Structures are given as structure tokens and as C-alpha cells.
Amino acid sequence: MTARRPPLPTDAELQILRVLWARGASTVRAVQSALGGAERTGYTTVLKLLQVMHGKRLVRRDERERTHIYEAAIPAEDTQRRLVSDLAERAFGGSAARLAMRALSSAPASADELRAVRTLLDRLEREGDA
Amino acid sequence: MTARRPPLPTDAELQILRVLWARGASTVRAVQSALGGAERTGYTTVLKLLQVMHGKRLVRRDERERTHIYEAAIPAEDTQRRLVSDLAERAFGGSAARLAMRALSSAPASADELRAVRTLLDRLEREGDA
DNA sequence: TTGCCAATACGAAGACCTTCGTATATCCTG
DNA sequence: CAGGATATACGAAGGTCTTCGTATTGGCAA
Numbered sequence: 001m002t003a004r005r006p007p008l009p010t011d012a013e014l015q016i017l018r019v020l021w022a023r024g025a026s027t028v029r030a031v032q033s034a035l036g037g038a039e040r041t042g043y044t045t046v047l048k049l050l051q052v053m054h055g056k057r058l059v060r061r062d063e064r065e066r067t068h069i070y071e072a073a074i075p076a077e078d079t080q081r082r083l084v085s086d087l088a089e090r091a092f093g094g095s096a097a098r099l100a101m102r103a104l105s106s107a108p109a110s111a112d113e114l115r116a117v118r119t120l121l122d123r124l125e126r127e128g129d130a
Numbered sequence: 131m132t133a134r135r136p137p138l139p140t141d142a143e144l145q146i147l148r149v150l151w152a153r154g155a156s157t158v159r160a161v162q163s164a165l166g167g168a169e170r171t172g173y174t175t176v177l178k179l180l181q182v183m184h185g186k187r188l189v190r191r192d193e194r195e196r197t198h199i200y201e202a203a204i205p206a207e208d209t210q211r212r213l214v215s216d217l218a219e220r221a222f223g224g225s226a227a228r229l230a231m232r233a234l235s236s237a238p239a240s241a242d243e244l245r246a247v248r249t250l251l252d253r254l255e256r257e258g259d260a
Numbered sequence: 261t262t263g264c265c266a267a268t269a270c271g272a273a274g275a276c277c278t279t280c281g282t283a284t285a286t287c288c289t290g
Numbered sequence: 291c292a293g294g295a296t297a298t299a300c301g302a303a304g305g306t307c308t309t310c311g312t313a314t315t316g317g318c319a320a
Contacts, residue, residue: 027267028267028268029266029267043266043267044268044269047267047268047269048269048270051268051269051270066266066267066268067266067267067268068267068268
């Protein structure tokens with residue numbers, strides 16, 4: 001059997017992953033600061049979360065130094081894809097396209113973003129033809 | 131103050147809402163059957179869920195007859211929009227457009243669906259110009 | 261060396277979700 | 291009218307998630 005893919009991150013876990021994706025490998029302390037400091041989240045809370053995430057293989061950990069360094073085990077793109085698929089499954093009968101349309105029509109997107117979507121669409125239709 | 135909007139549905143709640151959206155107002159028994167019968171979900175489980183959802187105002191209930199009739203309190207479109215916004219917030223820095231792109235590039239969409247997305251895009255860009 | 265600060269590990273509390281058992285009421289059939 | 295089937299109500303168990311307190315260890319400065 002191959003190494004299992006980790007489960008989808010929970011809410012608090014996703015918050016931490018966002019920090020790790022943005023900052024790259026980080027200490028617990030750095031993650032905690034990025035989350036808004038002690039006002040928002042206690043240090044041991046972040047630590048515990050990272051430990052749990054390590055158990056789930058959502059993050060990797062470098063323990064060579066006393067102060068451990070954590071980094072996301074899975075790129076943002078992959079995780080985002082899986083989150084979207086999950087939502088499509090749960091709320092859109094499995095159709096990611098319907099989900100995408102709901103997303104586009106729900107929030108006002110900038111002209112730049114709309115252009116980017118169109119470019120992507122062009123590419124997808126070309127590939128579909130091929 | 132105006133009537134509060136209900137919270138986002140949980141997983142099991144969403145499953146039930148999907149039945150109510152598809153079938154319209156239904157009895158507990160009908161929902162349970164639609165979910166795959168007793169093999170999949172016990173009757174009292176569905177009942178309890180609907181009672182909880184009623185408490186959260188996710189569903190409305192007609193109690194005039196002994197056998198209550200439940201219906202979704204919020205249309206599928208609205209709830210889907212809120213679910214998408216929530217995910218955009220949690221995993222895409224608030225950008226629904228980036229979420230849409232991830233959705234489109236993650237799952238193969240049919241040509242029909244791609245056309246529909248393009249049409250929607252046309253409309254959005256027109257409205258943006260206006 | 262002693263004592264302090266910072267880090268990790270661990271456990272447990274409290275919240276929410278899902279599931280189901282049981283109690284009770286109501287209806288219908290014979 | 292009695293008995294069974296079917297309905298609702300309620301409580302509680304078991305799971306997961308998030309939070310934090312406390313214990314312990316390692317390093318460093320005076």
C-alpha cells in the first residue's frame with residue numbers, strides 16, 4: 001500500500017496551513033504571531049494544533065533543533081482542489097462547474113479576475129477539443 | 131432587529147436539505163427513504179436532525195397534522211452561495227474568482243457546462259462595464 | 261552551578277455533531 | 291375496545307475539534 005493521503009484540514013488547521021503556505025517553513029512562535037498573537041490564539045493552542053496536524057501528516061516537522069520547524073506537507077493548490085471537490089460533492093451534486101458558476105455570480109469579481117477566468121476557460125475548451 | 135439568518139448547515143444537515151430541495155416539502159419518512167432507507171440512516175436519526183434543523187430555522191415545519199411536514203427554509207441557491215463564500219473566505223483569501231478557477235481546473239467539465247460558464251462570464255463582464 | 265525563560269508533551273475540559281434507544285401519544289384495524 | 295403500528299419528543303453516548311493548563315525538559319546568563 002502507498003502512503004495515505006492526509007485527511008482534509010479542519011477549520012483551525014486550515015488557518016494554520018494558510019500561514020505556512022504564505023510564510024513557508026516556520027516555528028510555532030512565528031505561526032502564532034502570524035495568527036494575530038496571544039490576543040487571538042494561545043501559544044500552546046497553536047502548538048497542539050501543529051502536533052495534531054503532524055500526526056495527521058498535514059505538516060512535516062524538522063526536529064533537529066530544539067525549536068521545531070513546521071511546513072505544509074501538501075501544496076495549497078492540491079488542498080484547495082480537494083476542498084472544492086468536497087464542497088462540490090456535498091452541495092452541488094458533484095458538479096464543480098456549477099459550483100464555479102455559483103462562485104462567480106455570488107461575489108463581485110474584479111475585471112482582472114474575470115479576464116483570468118476567461119483565459120482559463122479558453123484553455124479548457126481547447127484541451128477538450130484536442 | 132430583523133429575524134436572524136440561520137447558520138450554515140452541517141454535513142448531515144446538508145444531506146437532508148438536498149433531499150428537501152429536490153423533493154419539496156416532505157415527511158420525515160420520505161426524507162429517510164430518499165436518504166437510502168433504514169440501511170443507511172435510522173428513522174429517529176433523521177427525525178432528530180430535522181428537529182435540530184427546525185430549532186436552527188434551517189427548515190420550516192407544518193405541524194397541523196400528526197405527521198409533520200418539513201421544507202427547506204432557504205433556497206438552494208442562497209445556501210450554496212453562502213457555502214461558497216465561506217470556503218472562499220477560509221481557503222482562498224476571500225476571492226470567489228480564484229475559487230472558481232480552482233474548481234474549473236480541478237474537475238473535467240462537460241462542453242455544455244463550459245459553455246454555460248462562458249455565457250455567465252459574458253454577462254458579468256457586460257454588467258461590470260455598465 | 262543555579263535559576264530563569266522558552267520550548268515541547270500531554271491531558272482534559274467544553275462545545276458541537278451524529279447517532280440511536282426509549283418513552284409517550286395517536287391512529288387504525290379487527 | 292384492545293393491540294399494534296407509526297408518529298414525535300427527549301436524553302444520552304461516542305466522536306471530533308479547539309482550547310488551554312500543567313508538567314517537563316533544554317539552554318543560557320549571572
